[in-house]
Amino acid sequence: xxxxxxxxxxxxxxxxxxxxxxAQGSTCSANNTRLDPGTHKLHGDCGDKFFCSGTVNxxxxxxxxxxxxxxxxYDRGDPLPPxxxxxxxxxxxxxxxxxxxxxxxxxxxxxxxxxxxxxxxxQELQDGYPDDVAxxxxxxxxxxxxxxxxxxxxxxxxxxxLNEKGRQVDINVIRDNCRAGFYCHPEDRVCEHILDEGQxxxxxxxxxxxxxxVRGRCAQPLGTPLRVPGxxxxxxxxLIIAGTSFCSPAMAxxxxxxVLVHKRHRLDRTRETREYFYEQVSLRQNIIAxxxxxxxxx
Numbered sequence: 001x002x003x004x005x006x007x008x009x010x011x012x013x014x015x016x017x018x019x020x021x022x023a024q025g026s027t028c029s030a031n032n033t034r035l036d037p038g039t040h041k042l043h044g045d046c047g048d049k050f051f052c053s054g055t056v057n058x059x060x061x062x063x064x065x066x067x068x069x070x071x072x073x074y075d076r077g078d079p080l081p082p083x084x085x086x087x088x089x090x091x092x093x094x095x096x097x098x099x100x101x102x103x104x105x106x107x108x109x110x111x112x113x114x115x116x117x118x119x120x121x122x123q124e125l126q127d128g129y130p131d132d133v134a135x136x137x138x139x140x141x142x143x144x145x146x147x148x149x150x151x152x153x154x155x156x157x158x159x160x161x162l163n164e165k166g167r168q169v170d171i172n173v174i175r176d177n178c179r180a181g182f183y184c185h186p187e188d189r190v191c192e193h194i195l196d197e198g199q200x201x202x203x204x205x206x207x208x209x210x211x212x213x214v215r216g217r218c219a220q221p222l223g224t225p226l227r228v229p230g231x232x233x234x235x236x237x238x239l240i241i242a243g244t245s246f247c248s249p250a251m252a253x254x255x256x257x258x259v260l261v262h263k264r265h266r267l268d269r270t271r272e273t274r275e276y277f278y279e280q281v282s283l284r285q286n287i288i289a290x291x292x293x294x295x296x297x298x
Contacts, residue, residue: 025061115136153189
């Protein structure tokens, strides 16, 4: 009983604190804003619909902008903050739209759209970024235009999630500032050409096919249809024809044996049924004869 009362009183004490996570005007501090080490999601003193207005004597206020069309934490029918116009971005905190950052300025993890987009007379590459598009790497906006032999920057981010068995699985996402067709070597930290099929590799990002197999070699992309050589198709067809020719007599013999066995079983069953009825008729006649002799003797 005492523990129940203590739990109830503790709940009353914690209620305002817990409510502050989702209530406007609750006291907070922006210094407590942090990234979750596993999911890298931004957490703080306020809930998903609010941001903290300051580092000292801050309060939880409704977010003034959003990044996604369908932001997390909002129910159906809830009013949504606006999206930011072109040339600006909404930070992870959702405090207000900000002007896009130029090269060399600070940006948040995996937020390429926070960096300024400039495309004067640039040509789109086959895969990857245009020559003069800035990306967010290691918290700084920089161009992804390094080519073979040039120094490069690399960012390795580990995300933790649970698989279908409830066990933690780590996913490594590696990004660099090399142009399309190149990758940043993890040891030399210079851009190198991506590898063709059959060459040695240490990861999927090293291969043009984005698939480094268990043998450490670049292989065909995952999901590539299996191509059967023509000679294998010819051998398969010949084996089917030969097998059909040799197996036809055997199959006919098997079917005949099954028919004969079934007929034999049916005859045996008929004989057993006939003997049973003969036995029942004989038993009935014996009972009638016994009854008649008893009446005559009486």
